[in-house]
Amino acid sequence: xxxxxxxxxxxxxxxxxxxxxxxxxxxxxxxxxxxxxxxxxxxxxxxxxxxxxxxxxxxxxxxxxxxxxxxxxxxxxxxxxxxxxxxxxxxxxxxxxxxxxxxxxxxxxxxxxxxxxxxxxxxxxxxxxxxxxxxxxxxxxxxxxxxxxxxxxxxxxxxxxxxxxxxxxxxxxxxxxxxxxxxxxxxxxxxxxxxxxxxxxx
Amino acid sequence: xxxxxxxxxxxxxxxxxxxxxxxxxxxxxxxxxxxxxxxxxxxxxxxxxxxxxxxxxxxxxxxxxxxxxxxxxxxxxxxxxxxxxxxxxxxxxxxxxxxxxxxxxxxxxxxxxxxxxxxxxxxxxxxxxxxxxxxxxxxxxxxxxxxxxxxxxxxxxxxxxxxxxxxxxxxxxxxxxxxxxxxxxxxxxxxxxxxxxxxxxxxxxxx
Numbered sequence: 001x002x003x004x005x006x007x008x009x010x011x012x013x014x015x016x017x018x019x020x021x022x023x024x025x026x027x028x029x030x031x032x033x034x035x036x037x038x039x040x041x042x043x044x045x046x047x048x049x050x051x052x053x054x055x056x057x058x059x060x061x062x063x064x065x066x067x068x069x070x071x072x073x074x075x076x077x078x079x080x081x082x083x084x085x086x087x088x089x090x091x092x093x094x095x096x097x098x099x100x101x102x103x104x105x106x107x108x109x110x111x112x113x114x115x116x117x118x119x120x121x122x123x124x125x126x127x128x129x130x131x132x133x134x135x136x137x138x139x140x141x142x143x144x145x146x147x148x149x150x151x152x153x154x155x156x157x158x159x160x161x162x163x164x165x166x167x168x169x170x171x172x173x174x175x176x177x178x179x180x181x182x183x184x185x186x187x188x189x190x191x192x193x194x195x196x197x198x199x200x201x202x
Numbered sequence: 203x204x205x206x207x208x209x210x211x212x213x214x215x216x217x218x219x220x221x222x223x224x225x226x227x228x229x230x231x232x233x234x235x236x237x238x239x240x241x242x243x244x245x246x247x248x249x250x251x252x253x254x255x256x257x258x259x260x261x262x263x264x265x266x267x268x269x270x271x272x273x274x275x276x277x278x279x280x281x282x283x284x285x286x287x288x289x290x291x292x293x294x295x296x297x298x299x300x301x302x303x304x305x306x307x308x309x310x311x312x313x314x315x316x317x318x319x320x321x322x323x324x325x326x327x328x329x330x331x332x333x334x335x336x337x338x339x340x341x342x343x344x345x346x347x348x349x350x351x352x353x354x355x356x357x358x359x360x361x362x363x364x365x366x367x368x369x370x371x372x373x374x375x376x377x378x379x380x381x382x383x384x385x386x387x388x389x390x391x392x393x394x395x396x397x398x399x400x401x402x403x404x405x406x407x408x409x
Binding site for chain 2 (some may be wrong): 085087152159
C-alpha cells in the first residue's frame, strides 16, 4: 500500500466512526423471548462439562465402531435424552441421577479407551440408558417462561452438534496415530467421569 | 489514479458525506412499515417455527419416498392449508394446542427417522391433515380485512416454495450417508417433540 493511500485510510476512520455513531436501530431483531428460548436451549447441553464429555464420547465411540453405529448411536442418544428430559419436566423422579451422569462419562470413556466393540444392540442400550440420566437432569433444570418449541429445538441441535463434534474428532481413527490419540481422549473422558463421580459422592 | 481525479477526490468525499448526513429512514423493515399483505403472509409463515418445522419434516418424508410422493405433498399441503385458513377466518382466534403441536413433531420426525415406507394414500392423508390444521390456526388470527385473501396467498406460496425446494433436494440425494443425514434430522425433530410434550404436561412455556 502506498503512503498516500494509508493516510487516506487513517483520515477515513474518524468519518466512519462518526457514521457508525449516528446509525439508528435496524429493527431487525426477533421478537423478545423467542431468541432467548432458542439460545437458552442451545446453551444448556454445552454448559456442563459432565454432559459435554459424555456426548462427545458417544460420537468418538460411534466413529470407532464404524457404520451403522456411527449414526445409530447419535440418533439414539438425543431421542432417549429427550425422553429423559420429558420425564424431568413432568416431575418423574430418577434416583442417583448425578451418579448416572458421572458413570456415563466413566464407562463411555473406558469404551473409547479400550476400543470396546460390543454388539450394536448392547452399545445402543448402554448409550440410551445413560441418555436418560442426562436428559432428566436437563429437564428438571429447565427455566420457566421460555418458548417450549424454540428451547427444545435449540437443546436438541446442541446435543446433536456435540455428537457430530465427537464423530468429526473420531474420524482420525483411520490413521494409526489417530487410533492412539482417540484412546488417550477416551482415557481423559473417563478421568473426567471419575472426577465428577468423586464430586457427586463428596 | 491521475492528478485530475485525485484533486476531485475531496469534493466527491464531501458530497458523499453530506448525502449520508441527510439520509432519511429507508422504511424497508417489516416491523416498522409492513411489506404489503402478500409479504405479510409470506413472512408470517417464514417467521413461525411451529409452522415451518412440520412442513419441513413432511417435505423430508415425501422426498425420502421419491418424486411421486413429493409431487403429491407439494400440491395437497398448500391447497389444504388454504382451505383450512378459509375455514378459520370465521372462527375466534385460537392457538396451537401444545399436545397437538408436540404430536405433529413426534409423528413426522419419527416417520422421517424411521424412513417409513408410507403409501401414497397415507402421505396424502397426512399432508391434508397437516395443512387443514395449521391453515385453520393461521386463518383464525387473520380477522376479516379486505387484504386477508392476499395474505393467505402469500402464506400458501411460502408453504409451496418450502416444500418444493426441500422435497426436490431430498429426492435427488443418492449417497447413503445423505439419506442418513436426513433421517438424523428427523430424529432431532422427534426429540424436540418429546421435549415439547414434557413442557405441555408441566405447563408453562409457550408452544
